[in-house]
Amino acid sequence: xxxxxxxxxxxxxxxxxxxxxxxxxxxxxxxxxxxxxxxxxxxxxxxxxxxxxxxxxxxxxxxxxxxxxxxxxxxxxxxxxxxxxxxxxxxxxxxxxxxxxxxxxxxxxxxxxxxxxxxxxxxxxxxxxxxxxxxxxxxxxxxxxxxxxxxxxxxxxxxxxxxxxxxxxxxxxxxxxxxxxxxxxxxxxxxxxxxxxxxxxxxxxxxxxxxxxxxxxxxxxxxxxxxxxxxxxxxxxxxxxxxxxxxxxxxxxxxxxxxxxxxxxxxxxxxxxxxxxxxxxxxxxxxxxxxxxxxxxxxxxxxx
Amino acid sequence: xxxxxxxxxxxxxxxxxxxxxxxxxxxxxxxxxxxxxxxxxxxxxxxxxxxxxxxxxxxxxxxxxxxxxxxxxxxxxxxxxxxxxxxxxxxxxxxxxxxxxxxxxxxxxxxxxxxxxxxxxxxxxxxxxxxxxxxxxxxxxxxxxxxxxxxxxxxxxxxxxxxxxxxxxxxxxxxxxxxxxxxxxxxxxxxxxxxxxxxxxxxxxxxxxxxxxxxxxxxxxxxxxxxxxxxxxxxxxxxxxxxxxxxxxxxxxxxxxxxxxxxxxxxxxxxxxxxxxxxxxxxxxxxxxxxxxxxxxxxxxxxx
Numbered sequence: 001x002x003x004x005x006x007x008x009x010x011x012x013x014x015x016x017x018x019x020x021x022x023x024x025x026x027x028x029x030x031x032x033x034x035x036x037x038x039x040x041x042x043x044x045x046x047x048x049x050x051x052x053x054x055x056x057x058x059x060x061x062x063x064x065x066x067x068x069x070x071x072x073x074x075x076x077x078x079x080x081x082x083x084x085x086x087x088x089x090x091x092x093x094x095x096x097x098x099x100x101x102x103x104x105x106x107x108x109x110x111x112x113x114x115x116x117x118x119x120x121x122x123x124x125x126x127x128x129x130x131x132x133x134x135x136x137x138x139x140x141x142x143x144x145x146x147x148x149x150x151x152x153x154x155x156x157x158x159x160x161x162x163x164x165x166x167x168x169x170x171x172x173x174x175x176x177x178x179x180x181x182x183x184x185x186x187x188x189x190x191x192x193x194x195x196x197x198x199x200x201x202x203x204x205x206x207x208x209x210x211x212x213x214x215x216x217x218x219x220x221x222x223x224x225x226x227x228x229x230x231x232x233x234x235x236x237x238x239x240x241x242x243x244x245x246x247x248x249x250x251x252x253x254x255x256x257x258x259x260x261x262x263x264x265x266x267x268x269x270x271x272x273x274x275x276x277x278x279x280x281x282x283x284x285x286x287x288x289x290x291x292x293x294x295x296x297x298x299x300x301x302x303x304x
Numbered sequence: 305x306x307x308x309x310x311x312x313x314x315x316x317x318x319x320x321x322x323x324x325x326x327x328x329x330x331x332x333x334x335x336x337x338x339x340x341x342x343x344x345x346x347x348x349x350x351x352x353x354x355x356x357x358x359x360x361x362x363x364x365x366x367x368x369x370x371x372x373x374x375x376x377x378x379x380x381x382x383x384x385x386x387x388x389x390x391x392x393x394x395x396x397x398x399x400x401x402x403x404x405x406x407x408x409x410x411x412x413x414x415x416x417x418x419x420x421x422x423x424x425x426x427x428x429x430x431x432x433x434x435x436x437x438x439x440x441x442x443x444x445x446x447x448x449x450x451x452x453x454x455x456x457x458x459x460x461x462x463x464x465x466x467x468x469x470x471x472x473x474x475x476x477x478x479x480x481x482x483x484x485x486x487x488x489x490x491x492x493x494x495x496x497x498x499x500x501x502x503x504x505x506x507x508x509x510x511x512x513x514x515x516x517x518x519x520x521x522x523x524x525x526x527x528x529x530x531x532x533x534x535x536x537x538x539x540x541x542x543x544x545x546x547x548x549x550x551x552x553x554x555x556x557x558x559x560x561x562x563x564x565x566x567x568x569x570x571x572x573x574x575x576x577x578x579x580x581x582x583x584x585x586x587x588x589x590x591x592x593x594x595x596x597x598x599x600x601x602x603x604x605x606x607x608x
Contacts, residue, residue, distance in 0.1 A: 120583045139588055159580050161465030161513050162589045169597045194547050198512045198578075201548045205509020208502045209465050243498050244505045276463050279424045282593045284443055285466045289586045293473045 004265050006147035008174060008213070009038030009084075010258040012237040012250045014221035015050050019063065022048040023071060027078040033257045034084035039108065039147040042087040044219045045155050045178040046101065049091070051233070054225035056131040064093035067115070072104050080110025085145040087152045089178040092117065094134075101133040103152040103178060105143045113143040118154040119163060126184065126231055129156070140166035148173045148262055155179045158199070158216065162288065164206035168277075174213035174262050177203065181218060182233035196234055196252075204244035211242040211271040213262045220253060242270040308569050310451035312478060312517070313342030313388075314562040316541040316554045318525035319354050323367065326352040327375060331382040337561045338388035343412065343451040346391040348523045349459050349482040350405065353395070355537070358529035360435040368397035371419070376408050384414025389449040391456045393482040396421065398438075405437040407456040407482060409447045417447040422458040423467060430488065430535055433460070444470035452477045452566055459483045462503070462520065466592065468510035472581075478517035478566050481507065485522060486537035500538055500556075508548035515546040515575040517566045524557060546574040 011029040015022050026047045033041050046052075048071055052060045065071050075088040085108045092102040092115075101118040117136030121129045140163055142151040151167035151174075158177045167175050181199060183192050207214040220235035238249040239260040247260035271277060287293060296302070315333040319326050330351045337345050350356075352375055356364045369375050379392040389412045396406035396419075405422040421440025425433045444467055446455040455471035455478075462481045471479050485503060487496050511518040524539035542553040543564040551564035575581060591597060600606070 119585050119588060122583065124577075124579075135585065139591075156583065159513055159578070160584065161469060161509075162584070162592060165465060166589070166591055166597070169591065169594060171596075171598065194549055197549075198547045201505055202509045202512040205465075205506045205513070208506040209463055209509070243502045245498055245501075273428075274463070275428075277596070279426065279460065280464065280466070280595070281423050281439065282595055284423060285470070285593050287443075287470055287473065288466060288592050289589050290473060291584070291586055292475075292581070293470070294475065 005261055005263050006039045007037050007259055007261050008215055008239065009033035009036070009041040010215055010217040010237050010239065011041065011043050011047070012218060012220055012235050012256045012258065013044050013047055014255050015047065015219055015223070017050060019048045023074055027074060029257055030078055030084060030086060031082045033259065034082040036257065036259060038084060038259055040085040040087070040145055040150055042152070042176040042178055042215060042217045043089055044217045045089045045180040046091055047089055047178070047219070050223050051180045051219070051231060053128050053132055054126045054223070054228050054231060056128050060132065061099060064091040064099045066093050067104070075104065076106050076110040076112070079106040079108060083108045085147060087150065087176050087178065089154065098134055099132060100136060101129065101154055103154060105145070105150070105152060107145050108147070113145065114141065116141060116152040116154070118157060120156045120160055122156040126225070126228060140170060142167060142170035142172035148264065150174045150176055152176050152178065155181060158203050161206065161209065164210055164212070168210035168212050172212060173264055173267060174215055175206065177214070177216040179216050179218040180233060182231040185229050185232060188232060196236060200236070200238065204240045207240045207242055208244040209276060211267060211274065211276065213239065213241060213267065215239045220255060242267045309565055309567050310343045311341050311563055311565050312519055312543065313337035313340070313345040314519055314521040314541045314543065315345065315347050316522060316524055316539050316560045316562065317348050317351055318559050319351065319523055319527070321354060323352045327378055331378060333561055334382055334388060334390060335386045337563065338386035340561065340563060342388060342563055344389040344391070344449055344454055346456070346480040346482055346519060346521045347393055348521045349393045349484040350395055351393055351482070351523070354527050355484045355523070355535060357432050357436055358430045358527070358532050358535060360432050364436065365403060368395040368403045370397050371408070379408065380410050380414040380416070383410040383412060387412045389451060391454065391480050391482065393458065402438055403436060404440060405433065405458055407458060409449070409454070409456060411449050412451070417449065418445065420445060420456040420458070422461060424460045424464055426460040430529070430532060444474060446471060446474035446476035452568065454478045454480055456480045456482065459485060462507050465510065465513065468514055468516070472514035472516050476516060477568055477571060478519055479510065481518070481520040483520050483522040484537060486535040489533050489536060492536060500540060504540070504542065508544045511544045511546055512548040513580060515571060515578065515580065517543065517545060517571065519543045524559060546571045
């Protein structure tokens with residue numbers, strides 16, 4: 001049974017080159033958040049490394065770890081020691097040549113709750129994720145911590161209404177989006193504000209459409225990359241309520257711990273007043289599983 | 305083939321009690337928008353009447369008209385006379401005892417393009433639409449005008465990501481949302497700003513997630529209702545581009561004509577840079593057609 005309220009915490013981090021230093025720093029921040037009252041915390045995507053997907057390099061696969069590896073053991077120990085449930089993103093080694101961008105979920109006694117594997121994999125200049133990560137095969141899942149039900153989704157997933165919807169239908173009170181998103185230095189002046197606003201808007205839109213809390217934990221700081229322009233990660237981590245109201249938001253350039261309360265009574269009150277789940281036309285959505293609705297246009301004579 | 309650019313227009317209207325006066329006024333505004341350069345225009349939901357769904361009254365069904373009725377004939381004539389494609393919402397009489405909240409689409413020569421029947425029907429205090437309107441049975445469809453491809457959706461549909469997605473997959477360049485939404489007078493001070501912001505956010509989120517133009521045409525003004533508190537329709541009609549950037553927005557309390565350009569080259573440029581359609585996990589979305597994912601919790605012993 002869900003209790004009525006719980007406090008969630010996001011770590012907005014700047015990453016160094018050293019894995020151990022990032023792991024220790026991230027878990028120190030999680031411990032501090034727990035001291036401040038957080039009951040479920042979320043670290044940024046791939047938080048133990050710089051964002052290595054800025055280029056394609058097979059040596060980077062050395063960074064991946066199996067489920068039983070030292071990174072997740074450290075996360076479980078931190079959860080147990082500080083009595084805090086943790087959404088812990090990591091680079092998962094599943095088999096030789098088969099890797100995922102994943103997040104493990106540990107309950108507040110360090111026990112294993114389950115695994116999410118990033119379902120939507122981007123591939124854009126300096127975000128060469130399709131080279132590194134096989135798309136997830138576990139679907140969209142909510143996990144029941146002792147405090148409340150949360151669903152991890154990862155970064156590129158945040159642009160997909162289907163992901164937020166399915167996580168909500170799984171019973172999540174809050175969606176967590178560990179993230180690594182930023183500006184290309186040459187684009188920031190012209191497009192930066194619109195890109196950040198679109199990123200906020202689409203996620204706050206998921207909160208509204210689903211009547212669910214949404215929490216995005218991004219990294220921060222400029223990360224250079226050999227023969228590349230580098231990325232300025234834009235921070236701006238935030239927590240929104242089920243009407244999309246911002247409860248907390250971080251700066252675009254500093255490490256921060258964000259805390260906010262998930263109030264399941266408020267969530268139900270919002271859904272009673274805006275009963276979107278009641279009126280879904282599940283009889284009319286089956287074409288969502290089509291790539292595009294153009295099956296009548298498959299010869300060169302058809303209009304474009 | 306879609307041309308590269310076309311201009312769309314929204315009528316933000318205040319309604320009187322008289323059907324003929326509203327029809328004439330709405331079409332006068334459409335003609336004026338065409339004079340100002342609009343090529344596809346959209347009128348507000350049920351624009352020929354006050355929002356009669358504030359109470360349940362069988363006499364209101366007298367307002368409904370068949371497809372061949374005088375309201376749509378007047379809309380078609382306006383489209384032809386002014387060379388403007390029109391999205392014309394109306395109260396559809398389909399058979400005795402069977403009525404829809406619909407929108408007809410006419411091309412710029414007055415020819416019939418097709419019909420949309422509101423798929424998601426609300427029922428909230430003072431919005432008693434389930435009494436009046438049978439849910440639509442035509443799905444989510446884009447219509448090819450001579451200027452570009454547009455998909456009508458209606459009001460409550462705007463809260464549903466599935467509707468925006470399916471309309472986009474049908475090939476729409478722009479989604480039109482004729483609307484009748486406002487504040488309960490007793491809620492406006494406390495909740496009004498958050499409600500309006502959520503309404504904007506979820507629709508701008510559809511623009512971002514789908515890389516599509518979104519245009520919402522609302523009514524404006526206070527409409528009293530016998531034995532009811534009445535509704536203050538909040539106007540704020542707007543047009544957003546495929547990144548959710550506001551191109552035009554109306555006041556919350558005045559009649560206005562809004563114009564903006566749909567630039568299909570810009571739409572494609574946005575989608576090339578943020579290729580969300582490329583990475584949809586159509587293999588993993590089939591549970592979208594479930595009401596809720598709780599099939600493992602169907603006995604009283606199961607946790608809630």
